[in-house]
Amino acid sequence: MGLRNFFDRIEPNFTKGGRWEKYFPIYEMVESFLYTPKTVTTGAPHARSYVDMKRIMTYVVIATIPAILVGLYNIGFQVNTAFETLGPSGWRATILDALGIGFNAANPVLNMLHGLLYFLPIYITTLVVGGIWEVIFATIRRHEVNEGFLVTSMLYTLIMPPDVPLWQVGLGISFGVVIGKEVFGGTGKNFLNPALVGRAFLYFAYPADMSGDTIWTPVDGFSGATNLAVAASRGYQEIVVGGTTWMDSFIGIEQGSIGETSVLACLIGLGFLLFTKIANWRLIVGCLGGMILFSSLLNLVGSDTNPMFAMPWYWHLVLGGYAFGLVFMVTEPVSASHTNMGRFIYGALIGFMVVMIRVVNPAFPEGMMLAILFGNVFAPLIDYFVVQSNIRRRARRNV
Numbered sequence: 001m002g003l004r005n006f007f008d009r010i011e012p013n014f015t016k017g018g019r020w021e022k023y024f025p026i027y028e029m030v031e032s033f034l035y036t037p038k039t040v041t042t043g044a045p046h047a048r049s050y051v052d053m054k055r056i057m058t059y060v061v062i063a064t065i066p067a068i069l070v071g072l073y074n075i076g077f078q079v080n081t082a083f084e085t086l087g088p089s090g091w092r093a094t095i096l097d098a099l100g101i102g103f104n105a106a107n108p109v110l111n112m113l114h115g116l117l118y119f120l121p122i123y124i125t126t127l128v129v130g131g132i133w134e135v136i137f138a139t140i141r142r143h144e145v146n147e148g149f150l151v152t153s154m155l156y157t158l159i160m161p162p163d164v165p166l167w168q169v170g171l172g173i174s175f176g177v178v179i180g181k182e183v184f185g186g187t188g189k190n191f192l193n194p195a196l197v198g199r200a201f202l203y204f205a206y207p208a209d210m211s212g213d214t215i216w217t218p219v220d221g222f223s224g225a226t227n228l229a230v231a232a233s234r235g236y237q238e239i240v241v242g243g244t245t246w247m248d249s250f251i252g253i254e255q256g257s258i259g260e261t262s263v264l265a266c267l268i269g270l271g272f273l274l275f276t277k278i279a280n281w282r283l284i285v286g287c288l289g290g291m292i293l294f295s296s297l298l299n300l301v302g303s304d305t306n307p308m309f310a311m312p313w314y315w316h317l318v319l320g321g322y323a324f325g326l327v328f329m330v331t332e333p334v335s336a337s338h339t340n341m342g343r344f345i346y347g348a349l350i351g352f353m354v355v356m357i358r359v360v361n362p363a364f365p366e367g368m369m370l371a372i373l374f375g376n377v378f379a380p381l382i383d384y385f386v387v388q389s390n391i392r393r394r395a396r397r398n399v
Contacts, residue, residue, distance in 0.1 A: 057147040059278050060328070063269035064154050067259040067324065068119070070252050074261055075118045075162050076111030077253060080104065092117040118162040119258060122169050126153045129170040133177045137186065148187035148334075152176070155328055156195040158259025159321060159369075161210065168206060172198035192376045193335050196369055203369070226255050228320040232358070232365035235307035236315045249318035260321040270327040279331035282340055286347020287330050291316055294355045308359040322354060325368040335376040342379070342386040349382075350375040 083093070083103045096103065096114060104110050134149050156173055176198025181190040203210040227239045227249060240246075244254060252262025259265075273279035295313040303309035316322060330336065330350055337346035350371045357367035364370070 056278055057151050059273065059276050060151045061154050063272045063278075064158060064259065064328065066265035066268040067158055067262060069112075070262040070265040071158065071258040072112045072115035072119055073108060074111075074115065074253050074256075075258065076114035076116075077105050078255060079114055079118075080111060115162075119157070121166055122160050122162075122164065122258070123153070123157045125166045125169045126157050126173045130156075130173040130177050133174060133182065137182045141186070143186070149177070152181075152194045156198055159195065159199050159257050159324065162258055164202075164209060168202055168209065171205075172202040174198075175201040188334055191335055191380060192373060193329055193332055196329060196373055196376075199369055200373060226320070228358075228365050231311055231315065231319060232308055236311040236319075239315075246315065246318060249315075257321065260324040263318050263323040266323040266327045273327070273331065279327070280333070280336075280343055282343035283331050283336055283347045284326065286344040286349075287326050287351040288347075289344075290348035290351025291322070291355055292351070294352045295359075298355065298359055306359065308365075311359075316355060316358070320358075320366045321368045325350075325354075325372055329368075329372045330375070335379060337379045337382050337386075339383050339386040342382045345382050345386070346375055346379050349378060 079092075080103045083089075084105060088097060088103055092114065093103070095117065101113060102110055103114070130149055130153055138144060153173070156176065160169060176194040176196075179201075180192050180194035180197030181187065184190045199210070227244055230236075230238050239249070248254060249261075250263045252265060254261055270279065270284070274281060274284075292313040295311065295316050298309045299312060301309060330347060337343050353371035353374050354367040357370055358365055361367075
């Protein structure tokens with residue numbers, strides 16, 4: 001109660017006419033983070049719902065927890081395994097050695113702690129740099145700092161390679177927030193996913209660091225191609241030959257971006273989002289359907305020169321960032337289609353495009369990031385044609 005009274009006491013200084021009126025967005029950001037917003041509608045109609053923007057964003061962040069936990073373990077496991085061959089190196093190893101923690105890859109706790117030293121710097125950099133941009137635009141426009149950045153910052157962090165330089169992290173989130181969202185008016189008005197915009201900018205600006213081919217070089221002298229890159233160059237059968245089964249990829253103990261490797265963790269998050277009705281199932285069905293149908297068609301067509309033609313849909317599902325994008329990016333409500341039929345079409349378009357990019361463009365085997373951004377661009381057009389189709393159908397009924 002003391003903290004609540006403190007906020008109530010200083011609030012007049014930040015409201016209209018107060019000494020610090022221009023800093024109201026900062027006050028509102030802190031106050032609404034700690035307490036439920038007390039603003040209410042002043043005119044009809046009234047809609048009663050327990051779901052507000054803060055709750056929606058909180059639920060999405062909660063849904064990412066399984067991916068975070070598996071990502072932390074996977075990073076630590078991969079690095080500690082490398083240390084067993086090459087020996088410890090880097091500032092993270094120095095910290096762990098000073099604390100007497102050790103580098104045993106068979107110890108899950110040690111793996112989590114080591115992975116945390118890769119995750120936290122990226123996440124903190126994202127929060128600080130992106131948060132500064134959010135506050136600047138909120139202060140200039142005199143509106144509150146939206147909770148949407150909490151989701152953007154977490155998703156952006158989870159799609160980063162664990163070894164990405166922190167200055168690139170800051171540059172990418174700056175581009176994502178400013179160009180991907182704020183230039184269009186802020187949260188709710190952007191038609192592109194800001195996290196993916198930042199990731200795409202880094203990919204095209206610094207392809208050597210962000211490529212889907214070798215995005216795991218946290219230890220000097222230890223790097224390797226991701227399973228998706230192996231499938232693109234030599235065929236998905238080579239993944240199994242190399243010692244990785246489909247179940248291994250499903251669980252996600254392999255090289256890749258921080259939160260994208262585990263399909264199991266993503267599905268747990270999806271279950272939570274569907275249960276809380278934050279995610280729309282039509283988007284999921286459409287994206288899975290488009291991917292399964294088109295990849296199956298390519299399996300029938302075949303190719304003597306491109307091994308990706310032979311990769312079945314269930315391998316597309318577990319490789320790269322498909323599952324993570326499906327759960328957390330395709331279902332993002334602002335940049336997706338808003339009509340029910342449009343959601344099926346939008347999802348199917350992304351499912352089709354991810355396979356098209358992976359198979360036809362061997363230079364970029366990942367595909368999911370560009371497929372979702374492609375779908376974002378066409379989402380308004382899809383909704384337009386769906387609405388016009390409904391209007392024409394109703395007009396024919398009334399003739």
